[in-house]
Amino acid sequence: MTKPQIKIYNCETQEEIIRDATAEELAQIEKDAIESARLKAEAEAKAQAKAAAQAKLAALGLTVSDLEALGL
Numbered sequence: 001m002t003k004p005q006i007k008i009y010n011c012e013t014q015e016e017i018i019r020d021a022t023a024e025e026l027a028q029i030e031k032d033a034i035e036s037a038r039l040k041a042e043a044e045a046k047a048q049a050k051a052a053a054q055a056k057l058a059a060l061g062l063t064v065s066d067l068e069a070l071g072l
Contacts, residue, residue, distance in 0.1 A: 004029055 006025060008017040021029065057063060 004021045004026065005018050006021050008019075009015075010017075054064070057067070
């Protein structure tokens with residue numbers, strides 16, 4: 001795997017610097033990737049739970065609006 005690179009662009013001078021990431025930056029990139037994966041898995045789990053709940057409601061012949069009307 002190639003080492004990630006960091007691109008720095010100076011708007012005033014229009015200078016562009018591309019360099020290899022430092023050990024600190026690599027650690028942060030890895031940490032961010034783990035957090036992103038965790039958030040994605042969490043969102044998928046919530047979506048699956050919501051779909052399962054809606055399926056259960058549908059099996060009972062109810063909708064979310066019906067529950068809201070009942071104050072639940």
